[in-house]
Amino acid sequence: MKTEPAGNMRLRREKRERRDGKKPEAADAGGRRYQRWNRHCWDPADAGRRRHRRSLMLKLLLVLVAAGVLVNICVGGFFRLSFLHSHEAMARNVIHYAHSLAAEIGSPPDTAKARELASKYSLLIRYQGPMGQGADGPGPGGQSADGQGQAGTWESRPGSELSRYDGRRSWSRDVPPLEGEAADAGAKTGWNHGRFFVEVAQGRGRFLFASDFKQMVDGHGEYLAVLILILSCVLGCAFIVMRRLLSPLKSLTAGVEHIRNGELGYQVPVCTGDELGDLGRSFNAMSTGLQEMVVSREQLLLDVSHELRSPLTRIRVALEMAPEGTAKESIRDDLGEMETMISEILETARLDSANGKLNLEAMDLGVLVEEAVADADLRVPGARLVSSRSGPGPVVNVDRARVRKVLGNILDNAVKFSQGRNVPVEVRIEETGAEVLVRIKDKGVGIPADELPRLFEPFYRVDRSRSRETGGYGLGLSLCKRIMEAHGGNISIASREGEGTEVTLGFPIA
Numbered sequence: 001m002k003t004e005p006a007g008n009m010r011l012r013r014e015k016r017e018r019r020d021g022k023k024p025e026a027a028d029a030g031g032r033r034y035q036r037w038n039r040h041c042w043d044p045a046d047a048g049r050r051r052h053r054r055s056l057m058l059k060l061l062l063v064l065v066a067a068g069v070l071v072n073i074c075v076g077g078f079f080r081l082s083f084l085h086s087h088e089a090m091a092r093n094v095i096h097y098a099h100s101l102a103a104e105i106g107s108p109p110d111t112a113k114a115r116e117l118a119s120k121y122s123l124l125i126r127y128q129g130p131m132g133q134g135a136d137g138p139g140p141g142g143q144s145a146d147g148q149g150q151a152g153t154w155e156s157r158p159g160s161e162l163s164r165y166d167g168r169r170s171w172s173r174d175v176p177p178l179e180g181e182a183a184d185a186g187a188k189t190g191w192n193h194g195r196f197f198v199e200v201a202q203g204r205g206r207f208l209f210a211s212d213f214k215q216m217v218d219g220h221g222e223y224l225a226v227l228i229l230i231l232s233c234v235l236g237c238a239f240i241v242m243r244r245l246l247s248p249l250k251s252l253t254a255g256v257e258h259i260r261n262g263e264l265g266y267q268v269p270v271c272t273g274d275e276l277g278d279l280g281r282s283f284n285a286m287s288t289g290l291q292e293m294v295v296s297r298e299q300l301l302l303d304v305s306h307e308l309r310s311p312l313t314r315i316r317v318a319l320e321m322a323p324e325g326t327a328k329e330s331i332r333d334d335l336g337e338m339e340t341m342i343s344e345i346l347e348t349a350r351l352d353s354a355n356g357k358l359n360l361e362a363m364d365l366g367v368l369v370e371e372a373v374a375d376a377d378l379r380v381p382g383a384r385l386v387s388s389r390s391g392p393g394p395v396v397n398v399d400r401a402r403v404r405k406v407l408g409n410i411l412d413n414a415v416k417f418s419q420g421r422n423v424p425v426e427v428r429i430e431e432t433g434a435e436v437l438v439r440i441k442d443k444g445v446g447i448p449a450d451e452l453p454r455l456f457e458p459f460y461r462v463d464r465s466r467s468r469e470t471g472g473y474g475l476g477l478s479l480c481k482r483i484m485e486a487h488g489g490n491i492s493i494a495s496r497e498g499e500g501t502e503v504t505l506g507f508p509i510a
Contacts, residue, residue, distance in 0.1 A: 056249070057239070060246075065235070095187045095189065095200060098198045098209050101121075101125075102200055102207040105117065105127070105207070107130065114127070114154070123209055124211070125162075125209055126156070126208040127153065127205055127206070129203070129205020129206060130150070195210045197210045198210075248268075248270070249276065251269055252268055252280060255267075255283055264290045265287060265291040267284045268280050270284070305345045308338070308342055309342060312338060315331075316335055348482055351482050358399040358402065359399050361397065362395050362396070362397050363396070365398070365436055365438070365507060366429055369385060369393075369429060369438060370385060373385045373411065373427050376412065376414075380415075381421060381424050384425070385429075386426050393429060394429070394431055395509075395510050396509060396510050398487055399483075407505075409477070410503050411427075413477075425441065426442075427439070427440050427441075431509070434508065435507060436508075438505040438507070439502060439505075440502070440505075441500065446496050446497040447497070447501055448497055455477050456477050456478055456481045456491075457474075458474065458478040459473060459474040460478075484506075487507065488508050489505065490506040
């Protein structure tokens with residue numbers, strides 16, 4: 001005997017569990033991993049609250065900015081380490097340059113020369129020591145020991161940060177003199193608040209030099225503005241390029257929406273040869289395959305229905321010749337259900353064909369509703385038309401036979417699932433601007449909320465047992481939806497378990 005592969009058996013079992021409303025168990029470790037991953041995926045129900053997390057463009061832009069920041073940090077750290085490694089050699093070069101500046105200024109200082117150098121090289125300069133005659137340096141004074149002038153302090157910019165520092169500050173570090181240098185050639189260097197300081201001795205005074213960021217910024221503010229403009233342009237161009245590169249994703253998203261709405265043959269434009277282009281081509285192949293599969297299934301169903309009509313007719317003729325009895329009645333009921341199913345399948349096919357056009361005529365919708373309610377009222381618990389208007393009802397352009405079928409199907413279901421409640425089905429007609437609404441409300445058992453989105457699928461039934469007592473073959477609501485859409489109308493269902501169901505039919509006003 002030929003055995004079926006284990007993989008096929010597992011897939012068949014999972015398909016059967018899904019059809020029966022059960023949650024299929026993970027068949028292996030890979031399945032369990034998939035289920036764990038799926039629980040952490042983005043939930044479409046959170047779209048309104050977490051829309052900012054969905055933007056792939058924003059994420060890529062943030063990644064680009066973060067990458068730029070990290071690159072700058074790495075480069076800056078590299079140069080910082082290089083600077084620390086060669087700090088002593090660099091410090092001696094800076095100190096040598098500071099000695100040259102101090103010698104050029106002199107001690108006592110030539111304040112005019114000091115201001116010229118401070119402005120030329122964007123420096124802050126402070127001098128402490130003997131002041132010459134006519135020096136304009138502020139600070140405490142006194143006669144120096146050799147009579148060269150008052151001892152005091154002079155600053156190139158009074159009130160700057162230099163006023164708060166002296167050689168005993170923690171920022172400073174002694175740089176010992178090289179062999180052969182004078183003992184007083186030693187100097188101090190250090191960093192504080194982003195400024196590099198150098199303190200050197202010149203004559204009987206000491207000079208403190210620091211970078212003047214304020215003057216640097218004031219002198220190069222336009223360069224900073226140009227830099228910011230360039231960086232903004234770079235980020236903007238990067239955003240535009242990424243948006244263009246990822247534009248196929250928008251086409252794919254639109255394609256998914258079209259397929260979700262029933263346009264199975266929808267094709268997305270493919271303009272690239274990269275991975276996104278391959279994805280688009282795979283999507284188009286998938287949509288074509290889906291359309292062919294559905295068309296083949298519908299054609300098979302249509303062919304089978306046509307082939308069954310003749311045998312069923314012969315069976316009914318033979319049945320009528322059989323003697324009356326319980327068996328004959330049961331067979332007659334089965335034949336009636338099969339004929340109804342075949343009629344609904346063929347009617348659905350006719351609506352999709354060029355020969356299935358509606359026979360529209362202007363008529364009073366209230367008359368059609370009254371006829372359907374009268375037929376439904378013959379069965380328990382009955383139906384009644386609740387209306388506060390007098391005179392003719394709203395006029396609509398409809399196919400009388402098909403709309404009558406819709407009303408009959410909806411009322412039949414409402415009465416069937418209201419049995420035992422002894423509350424008749426209520427039918428109301430309302431006009432709301434551009435359309436007429438027919439509301440059919442029962443007090444039956446209701447429908448579970450998770451079943452509502454699938455009610456209009458062909459052959460779908462809430463009762464998985466598909467018992468004859470609880471309904472037909474699951475084609476009635478699907479056919480009703482097709483007929484309403486063919487009229488340019490709509491159908492919707494609202495229900496709560498244990499409280500009842502309300503079906504709303506919307507017809508455009510003629």
